[in-house]
Amino acid sequence: MPEGHSIHRLARQFTDVFAGQSLRVSSPQGRFDAGARLLDGQVLHGARAHGKQLLLDFGAGEDVQRVLRVHLGLYGAFSFGGDETFRGASSIGAPRRMGETDTFEAQGQGPDAGPAIAYTGPPEPVGQVRVRLSSDHGWADLRGPSVCEVLTPAEAGAVVDRLGPDPLVPGTGAEEFLQRVSGRGVALGQLLMDQAVLAGVGNIYRAESLFRQGLDPWLPGRRLSRPDGTALWEDLVRLMNDGVREGRIITTRLEHRGSVDEQGEPAPVWPDNAHYVYQRDGLGCRVCGTDVRMAQMQARKLYWCPACQS
DNA sequence: CCTTAATGGACAT
DNA sequence: TGTCCCTTAAGGT
Incomplete structure (x- = not known):
């Protein structure tokens, strides 16, 4: 969706x-x-x-x-x-x-x-x-x-x-998110998809935000540090606001996109360089070259780089 | 052309 | 764990 x-x-x-x-x-x-x-x-x-x-x-x-x-x-x-x-x-x-x-x-x-x-x-x-x-x-x-x-x-x-905080609704903060994650034995990858923990994140933002923050999707919520949790929330606020503006999900940073033309201007983001790991299993990680992996998590496909996210 | 999978989640079993 | 919602693009034949 x-x-x-x-x-x-x-x-x-x-x-x-x-x-x-x-x-x-x-x-x-x-x-x-x-x-x-x-x-x-x-x-x-x-x-x-x-x-x-x-x-x-x-x-x-x-x-x-x-x-x-x-x-x-x-x-x-x-x-x-x-x-x-x-x-x-x-x-x-x-x-x-x-x-x-x-x-x-x-x-x-x-x-x-x-x-x-x-x-x-x-x-x-x-x-x-x-x-x-x-x-x-x-x-x-x-x-x-x-x-x-x-x-x-x-x-x-x-x-x-019934919903958790939505990164796109001003006024909700990292604090509400941290509260719902702390003390939980459930994996971070599952918590991000739980709309009562965080509202609006789906399978792409899950995979991409965890990659960008270098977080292991299987890390239990209770083991997420406060600084890491705050950074994850703030990155989601940024990524999702970009998504509202662009009308699509683009998570790759310019330097990982391979898309600067002769004049040094950013080239268009083609569909195949908009993401770091989502639907990139078997391909080399854009940052370290390790094969991106895929596994089922709660009946959804989870993508991650085993080297960058550990 | 046909088959499959897809950004979700409620509900039944 | 399976079914629905019953669309649509991509990929294979």
């Missing part, structure tokens, strides 16, 4: 294109008919994210009355389209291994479109569209989520309360 950075981009995008507007909400697939009826016609006050949870706040008046909670899971995704106010609203979700696609669908747009044509409404739904949100200016379709439900504000609050 979309790790936390993608969900925060989604929240920003929903706020940009829909906030303050009354939305039509439907379920072309039919599986979300009851929920759609609860939201149809209400105003979207705003969108927010905590970890991998996307929360859309709706209300008929000033107060938030209903919250649409979406979890994309492994392969859920949103696609967007509409008039010029939707320009730049890209599709976000999984799988997006090469970065999020830029499938903006507009009517009367583009360099060769000539005079702008008025937006005439969303297209016929394609595939299994669980929910469609639609305004006078454009639409958003959700396919393949693992969760899509309507909650009360209190229920939504309870969902967020």
